[in-house]
Amino acid sequence: xxxxxxxxxxxxxxGLAALLSGCAVYDWVMPAKKAPLETYTASLSGRSAWNIRVxxxxxxxxxxxxxxxxxxxxxxxVLQALNAADGKQLWxxxxxxxxxxxxGSDGRYAAAVxxxxxxxxxxxxxxxxxxxxxxxxxxxPLVAGERVFVLTVDRQVLAYDAIDGRKLWELRRPGxxxxxNQAGVINAYKDTLVVGQGPRLAGVDPLSGQLRxxxxxxxxxxxxxxxxxxxxxxxxxRSGEMLCARAFQVAVGxxxxxxxxxxxxxxxxxxxxxxxxxxxxxxxxxxxxITAWKTANGDVAWSADQLQGRKLGAPLLTGKVAVFGDGxxxxxxxxxxxxxxxxxxxxxxxxxxxxxQAVAGLIVVVTxxxxxxxxxxx
Numbered sequence: 125x126x127x128x129x130x131x132x133x134x135x136x137x138x139g140l141a142a143l144l145s146g147c148a149v150y151d152w153v154m155p156a157k158k159a160p161l162e163t164y165t166a167s168l169s170g171r172s173a174w175n176i177r178v179x180x181x182x183x184x185x186x187x188x189x190x191x192x193x194x195x196x197x198x199x200x201x202v203l204q205a206l207n208a209a210d211g212k213q214l215w216x217x218x219x220x221x222x223x224x225x226x227x228g229s230d231g232r233y234a235a236a237v238x239x240x241x242x243x244x245x246x247x248x249x250x251x252x253x254x255x256x257x258x259x260x261x262x263x264x265p266l267v268a269g270e271r272v273f274v275l276t277v278d279r280q281v282l283a284y285d286a287i288d289g290r291k292l293w294e295l296r297r298p299g300x301x302x303x304x305n306q307a308g309v310i311n312a313y314k315d316t317l318v319v320g321q322g323p324r325l326a327g328v329d330p331l332s333g334q335l336r337x338x339x340x341x342x343x344x345x346x347x348x349x350x351x352x353x354x355x356x357x358x359x360x361x362r363s364g365e366m367l368c369a370r371a372f373q374v375a376v377g378x379x380x381x382x383x384x385x386x387x388x389x390x391x392x393x394x395x396x397x398x399x400x401x402x403x404x405x406x407x408x409x410x411x412x413x414i415t416a417w418k419t420a421n422g423d424v425a426w427s428a429d430q431l432q433g434r435k436l437g438a439p440l441l442t443g444k445v446a447v448f449g450d451g452x453x454x455x456x457x458x459x460x461x462x463x464x465x466x467x468x469x470x471x472x473x474x475x476x477x478x479x480x481q482a483v484a485g486l487i488v489v490v491t492x493x494x495x496x497x498x499x500x501x502x
Contacts, residue, residue, distance in 0.1 A: 156411040158433035161454070161468070168445070168457055168467040170501045173486055174211035175471075178204060178494040187478045187490055188264065190231030194483060197227035197236055198494055203246065205229070208484035211498055215249035225307065226264035226478075228272070233286045235265040235272045245272055245286055253289035257282070263307045263358065266317075271330065275310040277303055279321050279355075283333060293333035297321055302349045306395075307358040309369055313381045320356030323371045327384055337384025342371035359438050359479050361400035363419045368405050370398050376407055378419060388422035397479065399441040404460060406446045408436040414463060416446070428463030431456060438479035440487065445501070449476020449489050455499065471497050 179198035188195040193214060197203045201219035206212065221238040228235050234246045241257040243265070259276040266273040267286060274282040281295040309320030316336060317328040323344055327336040344354035354371040361368040366387065368378040376398060377389030392415060398407035404425055405417045412432045416425040435451030445466065446458045453471040458464065474493040481488045486498040 156433035158435075159412075159429075159431060162430045162465060164465040164468070166467050167459075168501060170457070170467055170469055170499050172469070173498045173500040175495060175497040176206070176211050178202065178496060180494050181477050181490060181492055187481050187488060188227055188229040188234070188267075189481050189483050190229055192484045193231055194481065194488055194496075195227055195229035195231070195234055196490060196496055197223055199223055201236070201238065203227050203234055203236060203249070205231070205234075205249070206496070208486060208488060208498065211496065217246040217249035217251065219244050225261050228265035228267045230267045233267050233270070233272070235267050235274075235286070237261040237265065237274070243272070243274060243284070245284070245289060247287075252287065255284065255289055255291070262305060263310055266310045266312065268312050269330065273310055273317060273330070275308050275319055277305065279303060279308065279319075281310070281317075281319050281328065281333070283330070295319075295328060295333045295335075297326075297335075302353050304353070304355040304357065304372055309356045309358055309360045309397075311360045311362075311367075313362070313367060316381065318360065318367060318381065320360075320369065323354035323356065323374065325356065325367060325369060325379055327381065339379040339384055339386045340389075341369050341377035341379065341386070342375035342389055344371070344374050357395065357397050359397040359399070361398045361405060361441075363400040363402055363405070366400070366419055368398055368400050368419065370394050370396070370407060373410065376405065376415075376417065378405065378422070390417060390422050390424075396436070397438040399439045399446070399479070401441050401460075404441060406439050406441050406460075408439065408448065412436045414439075414446070414448070414458070416460070416463060426461075426463045428458060430465060435475065437476050440480035440482060442482040442487070443501075447480045447487055449478075449480060449491075451475045453491055453495075455480065455487070455489055455497075457501070467501075469499055471495050 182199045203217040205214040244254045245252045263275045272284045283292040317330040323342040344352045346352040354374040394409040414428040440447040457467040472495040474491045478490040
């Protein structure tokens with residue numbers, strides 16, 4: 125789903141959809157007044173080291189990082205692996221049809237889901253196999269350990285052999301009445317598959333699909349299904365043993381992945397994921413007010429409001445900066461210590477649709493017009 129959440133907020137409509145399907149998809153709209161671009165004194169310098177163009181992109185989170193390469197996909201079903209240092213193409217693959225979700229890749233194997241619910245796997249750009257799914261997918265598949273893991277919109281998890289497409293297992297759990305039409309959480313921690321199940325993170329055995337542990341990021345309260353909607357949204361943030369995530373419109377929280385226990389949760393109404401390092405967790409709320417929490421205990425380290433209403437995407441916390449892309453294609457570099465703006469770079473004027481990625485000494489961002497930019501900080 126794009127950053128513009130276009131569905132109705134009508135509780136009646138959402139309730140009717142739930143009655144008809146048993147699992148409705150719900151989007152939220154929360155307008156905010158856009159702050160003008162601030163005047164600031166640059167304390168960093170940076171430039172575009174390279175940029176290329178793919179086709180338009182109508183979904184978020186379309187950059188898969190594997191070593192020194194990135195894999196991107198456009199809405200028309202073209203996949204490309206690029207050398208992150210210079211943007212040169214390493215391989216190319218193509219689905220027959222448009223994509224419904226971003227690509228997942230380990231650098232060699234890649235997988236994506238078409239708008240017709242067809243899961244397709246590639247080996248270095250060559251199509252290996254395809255499987256027809258019965259439930260739509262909005263989350264990029266996870267490719268790891270020669271397996272492809274898929275999270276559907278109703279939060280069931282499917283596992284396939286990456287080489288021959290054999291279905292290995294599926295995990296179906298009691299679902300929430302409503303689920304979000306946007307990318308959920310599926311990731312890996314050591315030998316555990318981590319998936320979002322409503323407001324909870326679940327640790328799953330990737331070989332068998334058996335549940336190992338479960339911990340809540342948020343405890344939503346409300347009088348109806350819409351008020352209790354608190355799906356975890358991508359991207360998931362990792363800091364050592366800590367896994368941190370945002371529960372849609374409810375809270376941000378962290379769990380200890382070794383013990384499978386919740387550590388802290390803080391109320392914070394937002395729609396996109398978060399980023400973390402050893403000390404801090406950063407994210408923007410629904411008004412695009414940015415908060416940095418101490419990863420260890422959830423105490424607020426700083427907050428920043430200079431980018432309110434600018435339709436910020438998921439951030440990247442790396443080195444001495446917190447990086448945010450906005451709805452007009454600007455990339456903002458904030459001090460990780462204070463939240464003050466240190467640098468602002470331009471792309472192509474269209475929304476930044478992927479969480480920035482740090483790879484090969486560059487910051488890589490992707491825009492809705494299909495611009496892929498590798499920025500170098502000096």
